[in-house]
Amino acid sequence: MLKIENLVKKYGDFTALNNVSLTIDEGVTGILGANGAGKSTLLNLITDNIKRTSGSILYNERDILELGSGYRKLLGYTPQLQGMYEDFTAGQFLRYIGSLKGMKHSVVKKETTELLSLVGLKEYASTKLGGFSGGMRQRVLLAAAMLDNPKILILDEPTAGLDPEERIRLRNHIAELAKDRVVIITTHIVSDIESIADKVVLLKKGEIIRYASPKELKQEVDKVTGKRNLLEDVYLYYSEKRS
Numbered sequence: 001m002l003k004i005e006n007l008v009k010k011y012g013d014f015t016a017l018n019n020v021s022l023t024i025d026e027g028v029t030g031i032l033g034a035n036g037a038g039k040s041t042l043l044n045l046i047t048d049n050i051k052r053t054s055g056s057i058l059y060n061e062r063d064i065l066e067l068g069s070g071y072r073k074l075l076g077y078t079p080q081l082q083g084m085y086e087d088f089t090a091g092q093f094l095r096y097i098g099s100l101k102g103m104k105h106s107v108v109k110k111e112t113t114e115l116l117s118l119v120g121l122k123e124y125a126s127t128k129l130g131g132f133s134g135g136m137r138q139r140v141l142l143a144a145a146m147l148d149n150p151k152i153l154i155l156d157e158p159t160a161g162l163d164p165e166e167r168i169r170l171r172n173h174i175a176e177l178a179k180d181r182v183v184i185i186t187t188h189i190v191s192d193i194e195s196i197a198d199k200v201v202l203l204k205k206g207e208i209i210r211y212a213s214p215k216e217l218k219q220e221v222d223k224v225t226g227k228r229n230l231l232e233d234v235y236l237y238y239s240e241k242r243s
């Protein structure tokens with residue numbers, strides 16, 4: 001589906017991503033890495049928001065730069081730390097995003113109702129975003145990213161700052177949405193993706209350390225440490241190694 005080959009991103013002399021190669025299929029791919037590991041940079045390259053230094057990103061065998069707007073139409077994206085229009089109601093916000101995506105008014109209206117309902121905000125369609133909690137905002141952003149039924153859904157730290165209950169709620173919504181599409185999610189909170197990720201990318205200082213299923217990662221670290229590990233332990237094991 002998405003095939004990333006020898007991807008390099010430099011900001012001036014600084015190499016933020018170094019020779020990243022990765023094939024991403026349908027389902028949930030979680031990207032774990034410390035602050036500055038290059039997670040957002042990788043997502044910004046996949047969404048064609050920034051220019052790569054070298055390498056390729058192929059969607060169904062064709063480079064996304066060649067596919068252009070046709071590719072961007074397949075994307076749903078929630079950037080890290082996204083601003084919202086506090087005076088908009090949830091419904092207005094979704095309709096606004098829908099119009100930016102070039103969707104037909106009638107379709108936007110229908111999908112807005114469906115998606116707000118899907119993320120448990122049906123009753124809040126006419127409530128202004130200014131009064132929403134962090135978790136409600138993230139659910140609105142998730143609904144907005146889902147407009148026009150994207151084939152690739154990209155979520156940059158959607159659970160940041162949420163309380164455990166809201167994190168679980170959002171995680172369940174994301175798991176539901178992952179059927180028949182590529183979902184890429186970054187997080188610091190390992191438990192957020194442990195149960196929903198089909199594959200996990202461990203990113204460190206711009207390089208991929210490991211890319212495998214949570215089960216495989218746990219098993220390989222279990223073998224070395226002689227105990228049963230959580231994905232959190234796996235993450236710590238690899239973060240501390242080779243540092």
Ligand SMILES: Nc1ncnc2c1ncn2[C@@H]1O[C@H](COP(=O)(O)OP(=O)(O)OP(=O)(O)O)[C@@H](O)[C@H]1O
Pocket residue numbers: 011014016033034035036037038039040041042080
């Ligand atoms: N526009 C930029 N110009 C210069 N350096 C940048 C720029 N954007 C990112 N960087 C650097 O590239 C590295 C990777 O940044 P990136 O935002 O991708 O990390 P991240 O893994 O998303 O971190 P976080 O967990 O804090 O969101 C960091 O060292 C960062 O300082």
Ligand SMILES: [Mg+2]
Pocket residue numbers: 039040041080156
């Ligand atoms: Mg980031």
